[in-house]
Amino acid sequence: MSEDVIHVTDAAFDEEVLKAQLPVLVDFWATWCGPCMMIAPALDKIAQNYKGKLKVVKVNVDENMKIPARYGISGIPTLYLFKGGEIKERKVGYLSLNELESFVTPHL
Amino acid sequence: MSEMYDVIIIGAGPAGLAAAIYAGRSRLNTLVVEKGIPGGQILVTDWIENYPGFPDGIAPFDLMDAFRRQAEKFGAKIVMEEVRGIRPDPSRAGGWLVAVGAAEHSARAVILTTGAAYRRLNLPREAELIGRGVSYCATCDGPFFRDQAVAVIGGGDSALEEAVFLARLCRRVYVVHRRDEFRAVKVLVERALNEKRILPVTSSTVTRIVGTETVEAVEVRNVQTGKVDRLEVAGVFLYVGLLPNSEFLAGQVVRDDAGYVITDDEMLTSTPAVFAAGDVRKKSLRQISTAVGDGAIAAMSAVRHLQSLQAGHV
Numbered sequence: 001m002s003e004d005v006i007h008v009t010d011a012a013f014d015e016e017v018l019k020a021q022l023p024v025l026v027d028f029w030a031t032w033c034g035p036c037m038m039i040a041p042a043l044d045k046i047a048q049n050y051k052g053k054l055k056v057v058k059v060n061v062d063e064n065m066k067i068p069a070r071y072g073i074s075g076i077p078t079l080y081l082f083k084g085g086e087i088k089e090r091k092v093g094y095l096s097l098n099e100l101e102s103f104v105t106p107h108l
Numbered sequence: 109m110s111e112m113y114d115v116i117i118i119g120a121g122p123a124g125l126a127a128a129i130y131a132g133r134s135r136l137n138t139l140v141v142e143k144g145i146p147g148g149q150i151l152v153t154d155w156i157e158n159y160p161g162f163p164d165g166i167a168p169f170d171l172m173d174a175f176r177r178q179a180e181k182f183g184a185k186i187v188m189e190e191v192r193g194i195r196p197d198p199s200r201a202g203g204w205l206v207a208v209g210a211a212e213h214s215a216r217a218v219i220l221t222t223g224a225a226y227r228r229l230n231l232p233r234e235a236e237l238i239g240r241g242v243s244y245c246a247t248c249d250g251p252f253f254r255d256q257a258v259a260v261i262g263g264g265d266s267a268l269e270e271a272v273f274l275a276r277l278c279r280r281v282y283v284v285h286r287r288d289e290f291r292a293v294k295v296l297v298e299r300a301l302n303e304k305r306i307l308p309v310t311s312s313t314v315t316r317i318v319g320t321e322t323v324e325a326v327e328v329r330n331v332q333t334g335k336v337d338r339l340e341v342a343g344v345f346l347y348v349g350l351l352p353n354s355e356f357l358a359g360q361v362v363r364d365d366a367g368y369v370i371t372d373d374e375m376l377t378s379t380p381a382v383f384a385a386g387d388v389r390k391k392s393l394r395q396i397s398t399a400v401g402d403g404a405i406a407a408m409s410a411v412r413h414l415q416s417l418q419a420g421h422v
Contacts, residue, residue, distance in 0.1 A: 030248075030251075032247060032248075032251075033245070033247065033248040034147070034151030034152040034153075034168070034169075034245070034247065034248065035144075035151070035152060035245060035248060036248070037145055037151065037169070038144030038145050038147075038151065039144065040145070041144070041145060041188045042143075042144075042188075072240065072321070072322065073239070073252070074239065074240060074241060074243075074249060074252040074253070074322065074342075074343070075238065075239035075240070075241075075242075075243050075245075075248065075249045075252065076239075076248050076249065077248075078239050090239075092238045092239025093238065093239070093244070093245075094144065096143045096144075096190045097143070097189070097190055097209075098190055098192075
């Protein structure tokens with residue numbers, strides 16, 4: 001796991017994501033989800049490649065239930081892109097590194 | 109940076125990793141390229157109980173991790189990148205160039221083991237409601253529907269396996285199938301029919317997914333009587349067949365109408381030095397066990413191909 005990816009709890013979400021200076025890519029995930037594990041290496045790479053331009057955070061839906069409920073998450077992995085506290089993009093399911101790049105780059 | 113390999117294997121599922129074990133033991137300089145993590149599609153299932161050697165079953169991640177370690181032990185190099193395409197090497201007759209991430213590596217043989225993904229039904233609202241009740245992965249999304257009613261669409265092994273998994277969590281699991289009998293293997297059909305929370309809805313097709321923000325119901329039509337029913341469900345899990353991951357091969361190898369790569373008994377495709385194995389290949393049974401067999405054959409065919417190159421026969 002890359003140190004560039006930040007794990008965020010329910011309590012820290014507003015501060016870390018909504019009030020962040022940079023655009024934030026949020027990955028809602030769980031350990032029992034195969035595609036979540038499959039997407040993890042690509043997220044690590046995105047975090048490294050766009051360091052200083054994009055913040056990449058993960059929310060474990062097993063340990064944190066309030067934030068997933070707030071956004072009506074009922075499928076994982078779900079990816080959100082936030083900018084200035086607003087949702088800019090949303091996507092559910094596995095994405096390759098190329099697809100992830102096209103998901104984030106228009107908002108950087 | 110361009111690197112040279114004897115064989116490049118595209119996809120690290122059961123077929124690709126089995127091929128890597130055989131290629132590595134034959135001392136081929138082997139690269140395996142995987143866009144997700146080693147294991148592939150099998151990682152979306154909950155438990156494997158039909159792979160020989162594991163009488164109590166095994167977790168997909170544990171089995172695939174063992175495959176990966178075995179492949180690496182015999183020298184295969186595994187990288188997490190996406191292959192963008194393959195093309196004949198203009199500078200080396202019979203060789204191939206494989207576009208891997210930003211690089212293009214050369215190989216004397218290529219083995220395609222890219223697998224298949226679950227197919228969509230393409231019903232109205234299906235795409236919009238993915239992650240809002242529409243799902244292709246019961247193990248991923250089942251826990252969001254605890255104590256609620258859900259529908260599984262399909263009647264094959266995957267559909268019934270996932271229905272049984274969902275019945276442990278959900279209040280009620282409808283299984284909607286277009287034929288009058290499930291075509292899954294008998295042990296799964298028996299298990300599903302014995303499950304009180306599973307309600308079979310046979311001879312029926314889904315005509316509509318209902319819901320604005322989230323799934324509220326599915327409409328099903330009985331194909332014999334024409335009667336339309338509405339099932340109030342919060343989740344719809346679709347297991348209506350597979351779509352081979354072969355789009356990037358268009359124009360390079362012959363595929364059937366569904367997109368499966370056509371091979372001979374030795375796993376050779378229509379194109380010299382390009383082999384295919386596992387779910388991406390046109391065949392009748394897609395299982396870990398058959399993928400492993402395909403992978404072994406493909407690797408040994410690649411070995412023979414390279415030997416004949418060395419001997420100057422090709």
